[in-house]
Amino acid sequence: MTHLKIERIDTTRLDIDLKQPITMSFGVVRSINVILVRMRDQDGLEGLGEATVLGGPFWGGESAEAVQATIEAYLKPLLLGTKVQGIGALSQNLTRFVRGNAAARNAVETAALDLIGRRSGRSASEILGGAVRSTIPVAWTLSTGSAEGDIEEGERAYAEQGHRRFKLKIRRSSSNEDVARSIRIIEAFRGRAAVIADVNQGWDEVAANRYLPRLQEAGLEGIEQPLPAGDIDAAARLSQRYGIEIIADEALTGPDSAFRIAAKRAATSFGLKPNRDGGPTATQAIAAIAAASGLGIYGGTMLETSLGTIASAHLYATIDELRLGSELFGPLRIVEDIASEPFKLVDGELIVPSGPGLGFSLDEDRVAFLARKANE
Ligand SMILES: [Mg+2]
Structure with a gap:
């Protein structure tokens, strides 16, 4: 053609x-x-x-x-x-x-x-170099606001949907309470499911050093963007000081930022997001920088509908080492989706459609x- x-x-x-x-x-x-x-x-x-x-x-x-x-x-x-x-x-x-x-x-x-x-x-993943996996593990986000509510929701997500990783949000205004809540959730799922906490740039280095020892001690798998995006020197110090994943999210804005962060070791893992990086090609370049630098990868989301989620899944399917799995749960968090077929997870894994293209219809x-x- x-x-x-x-x-x-x-x-x-x-x-x-x-x-x-x-x-x-x-x-x-x-x-x-x-x-x-x-x-x-x-x-x-x-x-x-x-x-x-x-x-x-x-x-x-x-x-x-x-x-x-x-x-x-x-x-x-x-x-x-x-x-x-x-x-x-x-x-x-x-x-x-x-x-x-x-x-x-x-x-x-x-x-x-x-x-x-x-x-x-051809499928989108074939055009992007070829799939090395047909399913993508998906975490679940807990956001009821209380430890009891989150543990209850987590138990349901664990048993009924098969999720084996949870994502929590930490607010700047109530970090102490959110850290205590996170620790209770980590303990409730110890040995069964991993926990990642996302601060969305809410802390400074002092706050990070106040909270991270407790979270690390409890068994937190990783902390996402604890510091403001521009503070990569402090992020490098955290990455060296702690034995947990320090995941870059807002700090990544394309391959050039990925190179700077990797060169300074200002993260131990990259959260990928084509919507933030400027498209699938740019995100693949970021994944290549992570692989060449020995950094891990977490398949991120902007809470897209099934359309953007499936596009990300095709891309993440081309990545061999998806160390922290993904958070491709957008379609399950929105009131209405735009796909002609319901979004499906099987045993906590998203099955990548076979195509042609995205294999998606409206x-x-x-x-x-x-x-x-x-x-x-
Ligand atoms: Mg994030």
């Missing part, structure tokens, strides 16, 4: 509530804002991509409005009518003409990946309903 020629790009805004709000260090996340990208080729085939924002520009620098405007005003004119030689070439083109704006670039690159796959009958009625709701 001839190369993909991009004939049309459409964006649709969808706002979707979370089943249960998630309290992070910076505030409470109640909904996700999605920009759905549809890309059409010269033969009328369609590829899909998703950019996701956590209710506003609180977690990262982009808002849903900014993502949509960047795609409509800059990426669309750049790409319409052009031929795509391959996904790596497209990624370089996007990176050259649009700085930052990672979620916008990711949505467009993902749609092209899906479309290239549909045109050639529930068009649901998309139309959510689009109307977002425009109200």
